Amino acid sequence: MGDTTGADHAHMATRHRASRASALAIAVVAAFATTGACSLERPARGPTAGTTDVLPSWADTPTRQAIVDFVARVTTEGSPDFVPPGERLATFDNDGTLWVEHPVYTEVVFAIDRVAQLAAAHPAWRTTPPFADILAGHPERALAGGKQGILEIIMATHAGMTPDQFERDVDRWLATARHPRWDRPYTDLVYQPMLELLTYLRRHGFDVYIVSGGETDFMRAWTRRAYDVAPAHVIGTTAVLRFELQGGVPVLIREPKLLHVDDGPGKPEAIERIIGARPILAFGNSDGDLEMLQWTAGGRGARFMGLVHHTDAAREYAYDRDTEVGRLDQALDAAAAADWTVVDMKRDWATIFAFERPRER
């Protein structure tokens, strides 16, 4: 029983650290928060449009029609644009495309929480930026350096364990962490219209991959549950793994070193390296997706390039060219020039989150 008491004590200490960490996370979120109304009122024409069988959370606009038309063209035998099932590859960005990324990427909130949790084992962090800033209660300073500092925090806090152990840590965190705006688990903040699109594509013989700047194992912890996407269909930023025998038992250890940054040109590179085929449909929401969309557009035959444009400050967020998180600038220009499909969230999505709707079953 002494062990149990010890465990309880350790558990309480962890809880204490965790609650401190959550406060820090909220501080980050506050620091990054966009201004604007946060009421959950719906746009005027959503509800009437979201009632058909196909893609019911999409409003009845040209955007939904463009998706349905494309799928019909590539799946109808005899159509000049017909694509055999084995070649119907679709790739989706994750943050900001399939789930909420504002005011700060979910994985960054997780990493900041972990800095506080792991600080006792890393005394040097107290005096080393960017960790010192987080531990001093100023995570916004740690993140001000942009992607490099964020990657440093992620690598340091996501290393030294097996992928399995790491995924369990992510699971545990997701079970208690809440997005401050909605006070809901982050996995509630997946976009219902995009879930329907993933299902719709799979039903039409598409092979659906996630291709995201997020870390592969961070996503694998929950993408099967949230999106019905298996681990082998998750391509992300990856850490180096190191194989070793620990007392005769083979283990793989996550090293604090990046093997691949799955952002910008890294996306088509990883798609080719891992899948070995070119998507016929791709969806993103930021400049980090531009090269994936260009690569998709560059193939022969019918193609669909989509961008989620965050235009709805009332129900979600409104941002594009002027944000550090999910900036959509060059890709928005490219979409206009090449006539790619831009989803206007406010106009095209009748429902954004499943929890908005009355339960139907």
Next chain:
Amino acid sequence: MGDTTGADHAHMATRHRASRASALAIAVVAAFATTGACSLERPARGPTAGTTDVLPSWADTPTRQAIVDFVARVTTEGSPDFVPPGERLATFDNDGTLWVEHPVYTEVVFAIDRVAQLAAAHPAWRTTPPFADILAGHPERALAGGKQGILEIIMATHAGMTPDQFERDVDRWLATARHPRWDRPYTDLVYQPMLELLTYLRRHGFDVYIVSGGETDFMRAWTRRAYDVAPAHVIGTTAVLRFELQGGVPVLIREPKLLHVDDGPGKPEAIERIIGARPILAFGNSDGDLEMLQWTAGGRGARFMGLVHHTDAAREYAYDRDTEVGRLDQALDAAAAADWTVVDMKRDWATIFAFERPRER
């Protein structure tokens, strides 16, 4: 028509270079050739055993029984060893496990042919080892340095083009190249018993991947045709890819730089990184497969670890501890210690190649 003549001339020049290159390849093969009889006589008990419906090219020995028993255990609902279909992952090495690797890896023969083909565009090669040795007609010297020199040749001759262009080059080479012992295309030299095993596993709900030290794009050029394995199921040594826009057209260029060496510990590392699940069955034939087999063995539940032991100098080759190509030494000891399944090619395979058998249909 002037163009056509120019093209013909270029074509003849290519043919000339190609025939010179083939002579070089044969020299390598000769240099590496193992001694021993080359007659194609069959072992005594093969033919009578290879007549059942399940795995017909396998002799009726405990090895075939072990495979069939394992598959029955993991696929029978209610069995304590039952594994749901989505978790039936099988990984296979390629060289020496699925096709012939002696006297020299096929990809090395291809690379040596390419050194001669590409030499005009790389004048420095005439004086730079290991290329100079190949161009001077001594490929065996170029290969004497072991894996590092081989990788250098492969990287230099497999870079600067798109994966598609490279795969077309591989296709063209395979169409005319012949293994000197059998005077047949290399893709004829896949092992019939292993083809049957791949099919047998897929029919029982297994997801079959190739996990090989060979270069991913080299394999992807022909693995669908030869093994019915799609590009996304081929994991190999990979070159860095670089995305760029060429006159507005997005391309991916193979760089002369390795991203991942898929050998030894690199195999379980890539399996976890790309598939994100642990195999329940793995097959290899050399020490380069040891860590993949250990990783497979280290999982919970029923497991199958297999090694192809090349014991048949009459029908194929006989080698294990004393070869530079496909050395089987530590992995053979590990198999004995842990009771993994060792396929004795001479005893366990009634037929090795499809072309040995009279046509049945």
